[in-house]
Amino acid sequence: MAIKVLRPVLLAAAAVLVLSTGLAVGADTTADDAYAAGSPVPAAEIPAAPGKTVSPVGALFANGSHFCSASVVHSGTGDVVLTAAHCVRNGMSFAPGYHDGVAPVGMWTVTGTTVAEGWTSSADPDLDFAFLTVRQPGNPASLESLTGANTLGVNRGFDHRITLTGYPDTTDSPVVCDGTTTRSDTYQMRVACPGFPDGTSGGPWVTGGEVIGVIGGYQLGGDTPDVSYSAYFDDDIAKLYATATG
Template sequence: MIHGILPRQAGRPRARRATRILLALCATAALLGVDVPDPASAPPLGVTAAARPGTSADRVGALFAGGLDGGHFCTAAVVRSAGRDVIATAAHCLDHPDTTVFAPGYRDGEAPYGVWRLSGAYVAPGWRDGQDPDEDIAFATLAPLDGALIEDVVGGFPVAGEQPDDVAVTVLGYPSTRETPLRCANATELLSATQRRIECPDLSGGTSGSPWLADGALAGVLGGYEGGGTVPEVSYSAVMGEGALELYREASARGALALGSPAQGPTAW
């Protein structure tokens, strides 16, 4: 059951509001140097469309079981970190981190930036012990690939907490039935103090872990309440609280420690 759905406003007031939100995103992006589409070329708010290749889409990838022939089951995104090796996803996507691999920019069976093995997973105790939906945000470190670090190859999104209740976000993710990513932007609302919701169609299975980007910064991942949603039209994310930020800092510090050591440090499954 979906709770707290607000009635839609039809006609010009909604269109004007959508335009104001997108223009605000673009103005902020110009100041921060992040990638937000031109208002004339972006789909309307609340409309899901194919994500075009580019800087932002290249930082988002599919998670596979073992390799590209294993089928992709979740989505993850590269975030900025001291060790330049961290991705963010939903905690429920990291049940088997030792066999999970990440393919950023994946399209049509091809991994243009390589297939990366996880070297560590950082999941909150509340999720690990009781699958608390409020802690369905997790981070993982990636082992170097051919001597390179993932953030040096595709860049990374900053991580940001403390977002307004109705923050507008862009979601990028891979449904398991598609070989290319989808994109949808819309305003969000709080379902509760710890869960956020968005109306975007077609975000079906496989999009768990998809980044929710506010002004180009990670403000959540698709997951949390109802595992991220039981219908493809409405999705959820746990609020990026202090617990999630502490996991992020831990993953970032572990990667930096390994980077400064002569050998890879111990993994944290």
């Protein structure tokens, strides 16, 4: 079965900030394995933030092709993007609101990455999240001022109704699904949403204007396109966010 992204991760040590968390891989739980499949949503219905015309969700590019998904997360500087740690590599750029081959506010160059030390040292799936800093040469505006942003939701529990968005690497438009999350492991969540294959890694799990997960974690986001996973957002991502925005 396919995983969410198959390409190798390349990390430039000089570009990566790390934070020691000491978090161990979660043990199995006895949570109920039953969960209902989510409902696909037409891509045209992807909402922009209030007062904005471009979605904060977009595609990550490298070497001319998009390979992962990401989204703008609120910050004081307005230049922070959230994705999965296994998506991080050299030479990335971000296209918010990307659709049908069009980047409505252009490409934004990734100038810095922040991942957890536990991911860098051992690819801990419970730490499969990353913050990116972006800029657009010659543009004095912040990215968030153009797209809006979701706020980071931390320690929100495991059961939510979410909107999941991602960019399959074989298409130029996003897939969207409304689904219900459940607990999969001590530090993992899952959601049954059909049609989230390679390229959708890093796609945000959004509820009530907060992003509470990204496609990643177990099996780099899942071993089937119809069930996606996320590392649970707890104090570890809060500390990482503080490092990225400090």
